[in-house]
Amino acid sequence: MDSEKEFLENYNLSDYERPSVTADVCAFMIRSEDKTDYRRNPESKLQLLLIKRGGHPYKDMWALPGGFLQKDETIEECALREIKEETNVLPVSIMPVGIFSKPERDPRGWIISSAYVSIISEEAVKQVGMDDASDAQWFSVSFDRDDEGVYHLILTFDNTVLEALLSEEKTSFGRTRFKILDSGYLAFDHAAIIAAALTALRNEAKNYDTILDFLPEKFTLSAFQKVQETIMNVSVLPANFRRMVSSYVTETDEYVRGEGHRPAKLYKRKTNNK
Amino acid sequence: MDSEKEFLENYNLSDYERPSVTADVCAFMIRSEDKTDYRRNPESKLQLLLIKRGGHPYKDMWALPGGFLQKDETIEECALREIKEETNVLPVSIMPVGIFSKPERDPRGWIISSAYVSIISEEAVKQVGMDDASDAQWFSVSFDRDDEGVYHLILTFDNTVLEALLSEEKTSFGRTRFKILDSGYLAFDHAAIIAAALTALRNEAKNYDTILDFLPEKFTLSAFQKVQETIMNVSVLPANFRRMVSSYVTETDEYVRGEGHRPAKLYKRKTNNK
């Protein structure tokens, strides 16, 4: 009779071939633009962090931050570590998007990826200050379906415009998977990962607790509303938005003045809402 | 200048240590019990497929069906293949639950697992007939939170009762992760995987399209209702349930007779609802 101890001593995992495993992260931020009118509130844009690849494969193309899973960490820890390495910001929250495991997805070999959405607040990025010489850049995101059912993922940074085309494949449980028609200068299958991440983020943006992670500690309700509108590409009546979020926030006694209109009260996240 | 081709020829993934990757599947079925009363509709139970481990580690304990990812398949294909191997049924639908990647989760070494929920219809299982001599068995599932916030996962098959205890850990995005307090004769971290799968399934059971996968081609509306009630552990008024599902089903002209009460019309899933 062989004991468990004996068995484990003789057990050799290397009998099976193993894939490399990476975590790739779609780090999103809401960026407030400069004011164009002294009294008008600024516009805001959803932005995504991309890294310009320095080496082969896909040299000089843009890719999601990510890296190989190490032996002493969980894959969520790996995702957080990768974001920290690129931005110097440790995100408060990450959300799984899915596993991308098509055998041919990486020309370097058998590499599967677990993808995450991460929310970064603009305030945190500004505080640490990103290295301008770095290959990491924040791209403005646009993601829409045209009349033929083709999704256009457009990522813009200065004069760099990346446009990927994707189609939608229904899988079970009402979920969709994106198929890349044109990867638009994005490396690997990252266009499909970003599409899935955006779909997940838009869906999650109904949850007020989630999108509060985009905001600094103190914020106005219209800034809060702008976050939801920017992500979901909808517009909400301010009166209704206030009612909806009332249980998620608490007033402070501070105001934002000097905006050319009535000062807005600053609010804080309510820790234990409901 | 090194070409991409050259680079890839010299690239060697084996510089990095790699984990083994498995897919583990929580295959659920709704089992109709025998009638206890000539006129009363039968009760139904949510069941989960478990395999008795024949070898070390966790010899003679119960585990989820699953297996190692192969080089020519996606991880979803791997999950479907494993279920097919155990049940002879190819499930219509699988849903991701999460990645379990704690370095010490498997005594055999560095093995991470991607977990799935799969819905199997009782009709399909009956048709192929499961090998009774097999180590695979369907366990009835009960999963509830007690007053102290401890979750009790109780799996029952004949005289075998497995009870695992878990606590809930809040992670970001309103998600929870379960921590095993007592694994209750379940192998590896499978108690936590099952808890996560049940949480996902209960949440998904609000979606009528999803739970239709538990049913045969033709079904009564009360059978449909029973599925939702069994999974979510709630009760719904029949009149309201009918209204809610009306856009998901179409009538047939067949009836179920001989039940000691008014015959029920059989319905079919509407392919393109709304």
Place this chain on the structure above:
DNA sequence: CAAATAGTGTCTCTAAGACAATATCAC
């Protein structure tokens, strides 16, 4: 006829959307 489910119609309640009206500031 009794007991069970099958099936229809209607009332109520509530949460979300629409909208009207007022408040307050910088220029």
Place this chain on the structure above:
DNA sequence: GTGATATTGTCTTAGAGACACTATTTG
């Protein structure tokens, strides 16, 4: 004052839950 946002309050509507009532069967 003008034009912008901030803030409050109310009306409307759609959807879900509650419930009353009828229909149909078998022992």
